[in-house]
Amino acid sequence: MTHTPRRLALLALGVVAALGLSxxxxxxxxxxxxxxxxLSGSGDPTTQAILFQLRLPRAALAALVGGALxxxxxxxxxLLRNPLAEPYVLGVSGGAAVGAVAVVVTGxxxxxxxxxxxxxxxxxxxxxxxxxxxxxxxxxxxxxxRILILSGVIIGAFFNAAILLLLSMADVExxxxxxxWMMGNLSGADxxxxxLLALLLVPGALAVLSLARAFNLLSRGEEVAFYxxxxxxxxxxxxxxxxxxMVAAAVAAGGVIGFVGLIVPHAVRLAxxxxxxxxxxxxxxxxxxxLLLADTVARLVVAPAELPTGVVTAVAGVPFFVALLLxxxxx
Amino acid sequence: xxxxxxxxxxxTLLAVVGPNGAGxxxxxxxxxxxxxxQEGDVTLNDRPLSGLADRERALAIAVVPQSESSxxxxxVREMVGMGRYAHLGPWERSGARDRTxxxxxxxxxxxxxxADRQLSELSGGERQRARIARALAQEAPVxxxxxxxxxxxxxxxxxxxxxxxxxxxxxxxxxxITHDLNLAARFADRxxxxxxxxxxxxxxxxxxxxxxxxxxxxxxxxxVVAHPGPGSDTGAPQTVPLRRDxx
Numbered sequence: 421m422t423h424t425p426r427r428l429a430l431l432a433l434g435v436v437a438a439l440g441l442s443x444x445x446x447x448x449x450x451x452x453x454x455x456x457x458x459l460s461g462s463g464d465p466t467t468q469a470i471l472f473q474l475r476l477p478r479a480a481l482a483a484l485v486g487g488a489l490x491x492x493x494x495x496x497x498x499l500l501r502n503p504l505a506e507p508y509v510l511g512v513s514g515g516a517a518v519g520a521v522a523v524v525v526t527g528x529x530x531x532x533x534x535x536x537x538x539x540x541x542x543x544x545x546x547x548x549x550x551x552x553x554x555x556x557x558x559x560x561x562x563x564x565x566r567i568l569i570l571s572g573v574i575i576g577a578f579f580n581a582a583i584l585l586l587l588s589m590a591d592v593e594x595x596x597x598x599x600x601w602m603m604g605n606l607s608g609a610d611x612x613x614x615x616l617l618a619l620l621l622v623p624g625a626l627a628v629l630s631l632a633r634a635f636n637l638l639s640r641g642e643e644v645a646f647y648x649x650x651x652x653x654x655x656x657x658x659x660x661x662x663x664x665x666m667v668a669a670a671v672a673a674g675g676v677i678g679f680v681g682l683i684v685p686h687a688v689r690l691a692x693x694x695x696x697x698x699x700x701x702x703x704x705x706x707x708x709x710x711l712l713l714a715d716t717v718a719r720l721v722v723a724p725a726e727l728p729t730g731v732v733t734a735v736a737g738v739p740f741f742v743a744l745l746l747x748x749x750x751x
Numbered sequence: 752x753x754x755x756x757x758x759x760x761x762x763t764l765l766a767v768v769g770p771n772g773a774g775x776x777x778x779x780x781x782x783x784x785x786x787x788x789q790e791g792d793v794t795l796n797d798r799p800l801s802g803l804a805d806r807e808r809a810l811a812i813a814v815v816p817q818s819e820s821s822x823x824x825x826x827v828r829e830m831v832g833m834g835r836y837a838h839l840g841p842w843e844r845s846g847a848r849d850r851t852x853x854x855x856x857x858x859x860x861x862x863x864x865x866a867d868r869q870l871s872e873l874s875g876g877e878r879q880r881a882r883i884a885r886a887l888a889q890e891a892p893v894x895x896x897x898x899x900x901x902x903x904x905x906x907x908x909x910x911x912x913x914x915x916x917x918x919x920x921x922x923x924x925x926x927x928i929t930h931d932l933n934l935a936a937r938f939a940d941r942x943x944x945x946x947x948x949x950x951x952x953x954x955x956x957x958x959x960x961x962x963x964x965x966x967x968x969x970x971x972x973x974x975v976v977a978h979p980g981p982g983s984d985t986g987a988p989q990t991v992p993l994r995r996d997x998x
Contacts, residue, residue, distance in 0.1 A: 497823075501821070502822060503823070630842060631841070633833075633836055633841070634841075636829070636833055637836055639821045639822070639825070640821050640830075640833070641819045641820070641821070643819070644816060644819050646805070647814035648809055648833055648836045648837065648885075648889065649805050649808065649836050649837030649889075650805060651804075651805045652805075693824075693825070693826070693829070694823040694825055695829055
């Protein structure tokens with residue numbers, strides 16, 4: 421516990437460094453001197469436009485999405501007492517994808533671009549409500565988390581089938597853009613959507629962070645948590661709603677970016693242990709830094725084209741995680 | 752459970768004994784508030800337990816359940832620190848007093864030397880003491896333990912009952928559920944013998960541990976003999992189940 425402030429400060433520095441890298445690299449490089457001049461308002465107009473209209477909103481979006489996925493992944497692991505849990509395990513992403521793909525396939529998205537994130541967000545909320553309702557009816561009065569997992573996985577499978585059904589009816593162009601959306605893509609970033617995402621994330625993040633000590637108790641089992649004074653049912657419901665809301669907002673803004681929500685909390689666990697008072701904020705910050713770097717790579721590797729960010733998170737994240745696991749095993 | 756009535760007073764050690772399926776764990780769930788009674792009531796200083804908020808209840812009653820497991824490893828200090836949950840608000844950081852209470856609880860249960868080790872690295876007996884330390888960190892006047900000696904060797908069992916005795920001497924009201932009739936007879940002030948949800952006998956060890964009732968409850972022939980000593984518990988009733996003769 422005494423290490424907490426220092427470790428969080430360290431991660432925050434990492435976020436700042438990742439942010440610097442992210443806005444410096446791109447189709448045209450911006451050196452540290454240029455970056456400083458432009459940020460302080462005295463750079464040339466082109467650099468200013470690139471920085472403020474393109475790079476910064478995109479970096480901010482990557483940072484928020486990465487943080488939201490890290491924090492909600494950690495929350496689902498605590499709620500379900502399962503180290504394999506991740507933000508999409510309970511079907512929220514499936515619901516979001518159904519909403520987004522429906523918007524793309526029906527062509528509404530071409531006419532009204534903002535309907536894509538809206539469709540994804542509404543789909544995610546519908547999935548969240550449906551999974552919760554099934555779990556509550558199957559275990560009245562106590563929301564059994566094993567039933568919650570089961571209900572999430574089953575309903576997720578149903579959504580996947582619905583996605584395939586929609587895709588089978590799509591023309592080539594909308595098929596392609598639907599697949600790209602599902603792989604996770606941050607290229608649509610602007611200040612409006614980033615600001616909206618930030619507004620949606622704040623209440624969820626605060627709610628989850630306030631439960632840090634309750635999550636520590638919950639990790640010892642619901643019975644123990646109850647004896648130690650936690651209001652177990654309220655904690656579980658709050659955690660579920662807050663984390664699902666964060667995932668819904670993140671997926672609506674950036675598509676289904678995988679692996680961040682699984683790998684980031686685990687990396688923090690392996691390095692610094694399982695005290696959620698450190699683990700939760702650290703997962704947010706580490707998710708932020710990780711997605712900033714992954715998105716920078718996604719923009720650079722095949723420039724001027726770009727890779728879907730979700731592909732980079734998997735390709736870079738999995739070896740990193742395997743290395744961490746092997747190192748942890750030797751300890 | 753039917754017709755069971757008991758009270759836990761400060762400075763007493765009460766042991767609840769009885770065969771498997773007698774309702775010992777159900778009794779503990781009723782007393783700890785995790786199972787609301789269908790009839791009758793459980794009160795704390797004349798207030799019904801069900802009327803207490805979760806935190807209030809944890810400040811009054813600490814429970815060491817039979818077993819627990821976690822997918823995420825913790826250190827002993829983190830584990831014992833969880834006992835402070837009910838004392839702190841959601842945004843409140845643990846302070847000097849919380850740390851003192853945790854250190855004191857670990858010292859009392861002789862796990863202070865393992866404070867920064869992973870709980871999973873400890874032996875069964877040490878882990879059990881760490882769980883009791885967590886309950887002590889709650890600073891509740893009542894302590895309930897469900898079969899705390901299960902799976903422990905002779906030395907850890909003796910140490911654990913001595914620890915319960917010390918806690919009783921420090922003024923706690925301690926209720927322990929146990930299968931160990933002999934240790935219960937030597938350490939507890941009062942015993943309750945449960946069978947099929949009913950309290951068959953209650954009182955001092957000498958009153959409760961009678962051959963006839965034990966044979967009826969456990970469905971096994973046995974003798975009750977006096978503890979030969981030495982020690983202050985010399986003469987405590989010790990149960991010896993008899994062996995069947997070889998055919």
